[in-house]
Amino acid sequence: MTANKPWLAELASFLKPDQLSTSQAVLEQHSKGESFDKGVLPDVVVFPESSQDVQKIVKFAYEHAIPITPVAVNSSLEGHTVPLKAGISLDMMRMNRVLQFQPEDLLIVVQPAITYPEVNDYTRRNGLFFPIDPGAHASIGGMVSTNASGTMAVRYGVTSDYVMALEVVTPTGELIRTGSQARKSSSGYNLKRLFCGAEGTLGIITEVSLKLVGLPESASAARVPFKTMKASIEFVTSLIQAGLPIARCELVDAYSIKATNAYNGTNYPAETTIFLEFHGNEQGVIADARLAKELAHDHGALAFESSTDPKERQILWQARHTVYYACLALNPGKSSISTDVTVPISKLPEAVETSLEAYRKAGFEASIVGHVGDGNFHLLIFYDADDKAGMERLELAGHEMIVQALSLGGTCTGEHGVGIRKLKYMKEEHGLSLDYMKLIKKAFDPKGIMNPGKKLPA
Amino acid sequence: MTANKPWLAELASFLKPDQLSTSQAVLEQHSKGESFDKGVLPDVVVFPESSQDVQKIVKFAYEHAIPITPVAVNSSLEGHTVPLKAGISLDMMRMNRVLQFQPEDLLIVVQPAITYPEVNDYTRRNGLFFPIDPGAHASIGGMVSTNASGTMAVRYGVTSDYVMALEVVTPTGELIRTGSQARKSSSGYNLKRLFCGAEGTLGIITEVSLKLVGLPESASAARVPFKTMKASIEFVTSLIQAGLPIARCELVDAYSIKATNAYNGTNYPAETTIFLEFHGNEQGVIADARLAKELAHDHGALAFESSTDPKERQILWQARHTVYYACLALNPGKSSISTDVTVPISKLPEAVETSLEAYRKAGFEASIVGHVGDGNFHLLIFYDADDKAGMERLELAGHEMIVQALSLGGTCTGEHGVGIRKLKYMKEEHGLSLDYMKLIKKAFDPKGIMNPGKKLPA
Numbered sequence: 024m025t026a027n028k029p030w031l032a033e034l035a036s037f038l039k040p041d042q043l044s045t046s047q048a049v050l051e052q053h054s055k056g057e058s059f060d061k062g063v064l065p066d067v068v069v070f071p072e073s074s075q076d077v078q079k080i081v082k083f084a085y086e087h088a089i090p091i092t093p094v095a096v097n098s099s100l101e102g103h104t105v106p107l108k109a110g111i112s113l114d115m116m117r118m119n120r121v122l123q124f125q126p127e128d129l130l131i132v133v134q135p136a137i138t139y140p141e142v143n144d145y146t147r148r149n150g151l152f153f154p155i156d157p158g159a160h161a162s163i164g165g166m167v168s169t170n171a172s173g174t175m176a177v178r179y180g181v182t183s184d185y186v187m188a189l190e191v192v193t194p195t196g197e198l199i200r201t202g203s204q205a206r207k208s209s210s211g212y213n214l215k216r217l218f219c220g221a222e223g224t225l226g227i228i229t230e231v232s233l234k235l236v237g238l239p240e241s242a243s244a245a246r247v248p249f250k251t252m253k254a255s256i257e258f259v260t261s262l263i264q265a266g267l268p269i270a271r272c273e274l275v276d277a278y279s280i281k282a283t284n285a286y287n288g289t290n291y292p293a294e295t296t297i298f299l300e301f302h303g304n305e306q307g308v309i310a311d312a313r314l315a316k317e318l319a320h321d322h323g324a325l326a327f328e329s330s331t332d333p334k335e336r337q338i339l340w341q342a343r344h345t346v347y348y349a350c351l352a353l354n355p356g357k358s359s360i361s362t363d364v365t366v367p368i369s370k371l372p373e374a375v376e377t378s379l380e381a382y383r384k385a386g387f388e389a390s391i392v393g394h395v396g397d398g399n400f401h402l403l404i405f406y407d408a409d410d411k412a413g414m415e416r417l418e419l420a421g422h423e424m425i426v427q428a429l430s431l432g433g434t435c436t437g438e439h440g441v442g443i444r445k446l447k448y449m450k451e452e453h454g455l456s457l458d459y460m461k462l463i464k465k466a467f468d469p470k471g472i473m474n475p476g477k478k479l480p481a
Numbered sequence: 482m483t484a485n486k487p488w489l490a491e492l493a494s495f496l497k498p499d500q501l502s503t504s505q506a507v508l509e510q511h512s513k514g515e516s517f518d519k520g521v522l523p524d525v526v527v528f529p530e531s532s533q534d535v536q537k538i539v540k541f542a543y544e545h546a547i548p549i550t551p552v553a554v555n556s557s558l559e560g561h562t563v564p565l566k567a568g569i570s571l572d573m574m575r576m577n578r579v580l581q582f583q584p585e586d587l588l589i590v591v592q593p594a595i596t597y598p599e600v601n602d603y604t605r606r607n608g609l610f611f612p613i614d615p616g617a618h619a620s621i622g623g624m625v626s627t628n629a630s631g632t633m634a635v636r637y638g639v640t641s642d643y644v645m646a647l648e649v650v651t652p653t654g655e656l657i658r659t660g661s662q663a664r665k666s667s668s669g670y671n672l673k674r675l676f677c678g679a680e681g682t683l684g685i686i687t688e689v690s691l692k693l694v695g696l697p698e699s700a701s702a703a704r705v706p707f708k709t710m711k712a713s714i715e716f717v718t719s720l721i722q723a724g725l726p727i728a729r730c731e732l733v734d735a736y737s738i739k740a741t742n743a744y745n746g747t748n749y750p751a752e753t754t755i756f757l758e759f760h761g762n763e764q765g766v767i768a769d770a771r772l773a774k775e776l777a778h779d780h781g782a783l784a785f786e787s788s789t790d791p792k793e794r795q796i797l798w799q800a801r802h803t804v805y806y807a808c809l810a811l812n813p814g815k816s817s818i819s820t821d822v823t824v825p826i827s828k829l830p831e832a833v834e835t836s837l838e839a840y841r842k843a844g845f846e847a848s849i850v851g852h853v854g855d856g857n858f859h860l861l862i863f864y865d866a867d868d869k870a871g872m873e874r875l876e877l878a879g880h881e882m883i884v885q886a887l888s889l890g891g892t893c894t895g896e897h898g899v900g901i902r903k904l905k906y907m908k909e910e911h912g913l914s915l916d917y918m919k920l921i922k923k924a925f926d927p928k929g930i931m932n933p934g935k936k937l938p939a
């Protein structure tokens with residue numbers, strides 16, 4: 024292989040021997056992700072250990088016009104980390120340290136491969152946390168690159184809301200810093216936000232300064248089943264309009280509740296259920312739950328169980344936390360895919376019903392989990408990867424779901440990112456503004472080496 | 482004048498007669514702003530009435546390479562709206578309507594010249610509000626363009642956090658839309674955030690979709706004087722670290738309290754005073770205030786007065802609300818300037834003390850108002866515009882303040898923007914990343930016609 028790629032020897036010359044690998048097993052491991060997208064084998068996997076390593080590697084790749092596909096934890100669901108061109112797979116996993124912790128500034132500076140649970144383990148003893156929880160033990164670099172969110176976005180926002188500063192190696196190999204330790208700024212263009220969600224196509228993130236928030240004194244949780252999905256969503260809208268500071272607000276559909284009943288040995292009403300959490304002081308969260316209960320009653324809730332006790336809260340939320348495993352247990356041996364769209368809040372019932380119908384017609388039973396305070400929902404679908412015709416019907420149902428989300432004024436992805444699989448919706452979603460995105464890509468990455476084939480269509 | 486500018490006749494040919502003016506009074510009015518920056522007279526002031534008008538005007542300007550300086554309410558403090566090149570002053574004031582209000586989606590779509598109090602008058606009856614309050618009855622377009630904030634940023638964030646979508650006429654005259662009605666998205670590059678804070682240098686904002694939030698059920702307010710500024714800021718940091726959801730948190734220094742005592746006939750301790758507000762349900766805000774009181778006591782507060790009664794809250798906050806007029810009354814006949822920097826929270830005492838000292842040495846008494854939960858503070862300074870030597874010393878003190886903020890890891894502007902006056906700090910603050918900002922400007926505005934001479938140094 025090195026015979027075909029004479030640049031490999033030169034690359035090896037400025038790295039330690041254990042910082043690059045061309046072993047078949049390592050190349051194969053770096054050719055795929057969580058999605059079913061098929062990529063190509065990279066020529067080499069490189070393991071940088073510092074920002075300076077990254078800069079050297081990118082400078083080299085820029086000179087030789089070698090494609091770079093960055094990866095860390097590899098929990099992406101949309102093929103972001105799957106190389107579409109050979110070249111360098113840039114495995115960031117060794118850059119996973121805390122560089123600086125300034126509790127007095129509510130700030131932590133980390134390398135990109137640290138995961139969000141690791142950040143929270145580090146900051147919790149100071150009463151602080153980073154409130155974004157996309158699941159899958161995602162890395163901070165990956166979360167910044169997809170602008171990930173999770174169950175608490177309705178209260179705490181999305182990853183980019185917590186990025187105070189970034190260090191980035193640009194596609195031409197320059198090491199730049201954007202943002203500062205100031206919690207707000209009107210200085211310069213907001214490059215920081217441009218790198219957030221750019222999916223590694225504008226540069227490699229080598230350092231992230233994250234804003235932290237204080238851990239709430241208390242929390243209350245509630246589980247609220249409804250006869251119809253529409254009623255459940257109207258209930259949530261009423262909570263938001265009442266100014267209730269919901270910390271978490273998750274919808275789990277009847278099919279999934281049934282699955283979790285079987286899985287956990289519970290006997291909850293198999294109906295669309297809203298899971299709530301409020302954060303604040305004890306008096307406040309009890310009052311929040313009380314008002315939520317009144318509103319639930321007004322919207323025809325079948326029940327309203329709530330608690331501020333940590334153990335009871337855990338039990339109240341158990342069904343939500345076990346949806347994936349419960350549904351998996353109903354579909355042994357199958358693969359799963361989780362799609363992600365977001366629509367205006369009031370359009371959620373319509374979007375969910377139509378999407379479910381599209382999958383039903385295609386022969387798939389879908390489980391729905393919705394971050395319903397944001398209008399964001401996921402369909403979890405189990406499929407047989409060997410059933411070609413089924414796979415085609417699955418793709419088509421997903422297409423219908425996305426086209427509908429766009430026609431309702433929504434977005435084709437609320438938190439998973441574009442990767443490879445949603446490229447074809449970029450023109451429809453962004454129209455003429457896509458041309459301006461391409462102007463930026465062209466200006467930053469003139470040779471097109473940075474995560475090629477992702478985020479923006481050619 | 483039309484003789485020198487043959488393009489004026491062509492411009493007039495596609496507008497109604499009352500949509501453009503070359504009267505000396507109107508040109509002069511459009512040559513200056515709130516800052517003491519001196520600009521040039523525009524050749525013409527144009528009043529678009531629709532997005533299509535703006536597009537026609539910008540297309541025309543692009544073809545003829547005519548500079549455009551946009552303006553609406555003209556409350557900018559940094560010279561954003563002052564033409565540095567003649568050409569077109571684009572007065573957006575006629576585009577001030579609500580286009581669409583979707584309370585069920587917590588969303589309002591407005592034209593750029595509507596002011597934020599007007600938006601709140603419109604949405605309040607539905608229990609919703611837009612929580613950014615920079616003062617000065619600023620227009621939404623201006624607030625988006627400077628990424629304005631105000632007293633509630635510590636809880637509710639900054640203007641760009643509320644921008645769901647924008648319609649923009651780009652410098653080449655294309656009408657683009659960026660963002661959607663979805664409350665979060667990981668689709669495409671974040672162009673929306675790039676236009677936020679771009680100060681009109683990347684295009685003209687013609688429509689803004691704003692996220693709204695529910696009006697809180699209750700609020701509690703408190704006034705807390707401290708013997709030292711350091712103690713007052715440490716108190717605030719302890720509130721944030723305790724996870725208290727502060728809605729407002731303002732510092733007013735001893736000099737200003739003395740001024741407000743004289744102005745309002747009050748007799749408050751003339752010491753650094755923190756003004757607090759909590760939003761939530763009644764039980765919660767009372768508990769928040771109780772915990773704040775304990776922490777205030779721990780940090781040596783001289784008193785802690787609080788209330789949830791609307792009228793009493795008004796009285797508690799009176800000193801904060803009257804700082805400007807109270808200080809003005811002490812400085813009759815003088816002009817005033819308000820500067821704005823932001824530093825990491827823990828650096829605030831040092832930054833404030835050093836800045837005050839710099840102004841004192843220059844012979845100026847400054848009043849300090851700080852959005853202290855953000856590390857953002859303003860020095861309000863009164864000066865005699867005819868005193869040339871004094872003006873020079875004033876400039877120098879401002880320079881020292883900014884250089885220090887940057888050296889502490891902060892930003893040269895937290896909310897006022899760069900405009901003209903802070904151009905010279907862009908290189909120091911942004912380093913190499915400034916080159917990437919310039920790449921974007923060049924790609925979007927190849928002829929450099931859009932608000933030339935602002936935001937980025939040449």
